[in-house]
Amino acid sequence: MLSGDSMGAASLLRLLGCITYHALLLADCATNSTAYELRPTRLILQADSRVDALLAPLQFPGFAISARGLRQVSGAVALYVGDFELRSRHLEAALFFPVPPTLRFFSPQDELRNALKINELQNRLLQYRLQNLNAVMVSDFDVPTLSGSSRVVAQMLGQCIVDAPGCQGRVANLLQSRDEESRVERSSGLDAVIIEALVVLCHEQRPSVHLGEVAEIANALLTRNEEVLKLKPRKVSAIMKKMGLISCRLDSGGRGIYLLREQCALIHRLGSHYGVASLVQGLPGCPHCRDK
Amino acid sequence: MKRDRDLRDLVKLYSDEMKPVPTGGKKLPDGSVLEVVRNDVTSKVELLHWEDGESAISAEFFCGGKRYVPSHEAVHLKWLPSGASSYLSTRDLFEELQAFIVLGLNASSESATQLAHFCLASFFGDVIALF
Ligand SMILES: [Zn+2]
Numbered sequence: 001m002l003s004g005d006s007m008g009a010a011s012l013l014r015l016l017g018c019i020t021y022h023a024l025l026l027a028d029c030a031t032n033s034t035a036y037e038l039r040p041t042r043l044i045l046q047a048d049s050r051v052d053a054l055l056a057p058l059q060f061p062g063f064a065i066s067a068r069g070l071r072q073v074s075g076a077v078a079l080y081v082g083d084f085e086l087r088s089r090h091l092e093a094a095l096f097f098p099v100p101p102t103l104r105f106f107s108p109q110d111e112l113r114n115a116l117k118i119n120e121l122q123n124r125l126l127q128y129r130l131q132n133l134n135a136v137m138v139s140d141f142d143v144p145t146l147s148g149s150s151r152v153v154a155q156m157l158g159q160c161i162v163d164a165p166g167c168q169g170r171v172a173n174l175l176q177s178r179d180e181e182s183r184v185e186r187s188s189g190l191d192a193v194i195i196e197a198l199v200v201l202c203h204e205q206r207p208s209v210h211l212g213e214v215a216e217i218a219n220a221l222l223t224r225n226e227e228v229l230k231l232k233p234r235k236v237s238a239i240m241k242k243m244g245l246i247s248c249r250l251d252s253g254g255r256g257i258y259l260l261r262e263q264c265a266l267i268h269r270l271g272s273h274y275g276v277a278s279l280v281q282g283l284p285g286c287p288h289c290r291d292k
Numbered sequence: 293m294k295r296d297r298d299l300r301d302l303v304k305l306y307s308d309e310m311k312p313v314p315t316g317g318k319k320l321p322d323g324s325v326l327e328v329v330r331n332d333v334t335s336k337v338e339l340l341h342w343e344d345g346e347s348a349i350s351a352e353f354f355c356g357g358k359r360y361v362p363s364h365e366a367v368h369l370k371w372l373p374s375g376a377s378s379y380l381s382t383r384d385l386f387e388e389l390q391a392f393i394v395l396g397l398n399a400s401s402e403s404a405t406q407l408a409h410f411c412l413a414s415f416f417g418d419v420i421a422l423f
Contacts, residue, residue, distance in 0.1 A: 166383065
């Protein structure tokens with residue numbers, strides 16, 4: 001996902017067009033063309049509303065689109081976003097590349113001048129693909145120290161590196177700062193605050209808890225963070241539902257959730273994901289803190 | 293009468309089987325792989341068949357009773373390999389990609405590393421998710 005300087009982006013896409021697999025330089029998303037059978041690398045100079053809708057099938061192999069029959073359109077994509085605001089949640093798993101204004105202009109003439117070199121690289125890259133296709137398919141490369149989408153991107157990039165542990169290892173460095181940024185973002189969001197409140201309640205060994213009590217603790221945590229926002233039980237319920245914690249009517253006091261072993265385990269897992277501070281040390285004696 | 297009909301059925305079956313199947317590259321049921329390449333003398337798009345580390349190039353390939361030919365759409369691809377050639381080691385190939393990017397764009401080494409990863413990964417777009 002490219003952002004930043006537009007001339008630089010066009011230049012960069014042109015260069016990528018020389019050394020990626022079945023590259024197509026496109027001015028729009030164009031999945032309706034029959035070129036899908038080539039499994040092209042789409043290098044798109046202009047984002048539009050169609051890209052939003054197509055992010056999932058482009059990004060995840062196996063998810064087809066229905067256009068003149070079912071079609072698989074997945075493949076590598078580099079997209080210059082420019083000023084267009086993409087809304088898809090699938091954007092999270094993208095690799096972001098801010099295009100610096102200092103890039104040298106890579107022209108069609110440069111492309112021609114380098115034709116021999118480009119052909120050599122294409123031939124070597126093809127042999128690399130053919131020789132390593134099976135190894136990439138079964139690769140279980142992972143960087144457990146990264147989290148969320150940074151870890152997914154690291155897996156994708158690292159799995160494509162065969163027999164070069166040095167190159168593979170450097171994938172983690174590339175994604176380190178992105179990971180730190182998203183950890184901070186996650187831990188300061190409302191989801192994180194609600195999970196932190198639920199961790200507190202788990203540690204109090206409460207058998208069940210009303211939404212109003214979760215809201216009360218969450219609001220206290222928000223005040224600690226100097227936020228003026230006050231969460232209402234209904235909002236708490238909606239956020240909890242999104243995370244797989246579904247409330248029910250507990251008693252005459254209203255709705256809430258039971259904190260059974262299964263729920264507490266999930267709350268702890270979510271707590272780790274959101275970087276809840278109290279889970280870094282953990283509570284001595286809590287089986288979920290120990291298992292985490 | 294019946295013999296004529298049988299013969300007609302047989303001819304139809306044969307011509308169906310021999311109908312060209314356009315492909316932009318495919319892993320075949322026997323584990324071998326087809327890829328589209330461009331002949332560097334004639335500029336024609338052809339198929340490269342890869343099996344057990346050996347490659348052969350031809351205008352068409354027969355496998356499992358099917359006749360594979362290059363997809364017509366492949367003519368739209370500006371850059372195609374003309375064959376498969378040794379990359380020495382993954383590290384060598386990776387460094388070569390980085391050098392090409394640095395030279396072409398005057399990019400920083402960190403940017404070149406990131407882009408080289410993307411290029412390499414694009415060759416596996418059918419087996420991994422990449423965006
Ligand atoms: Zn605990």
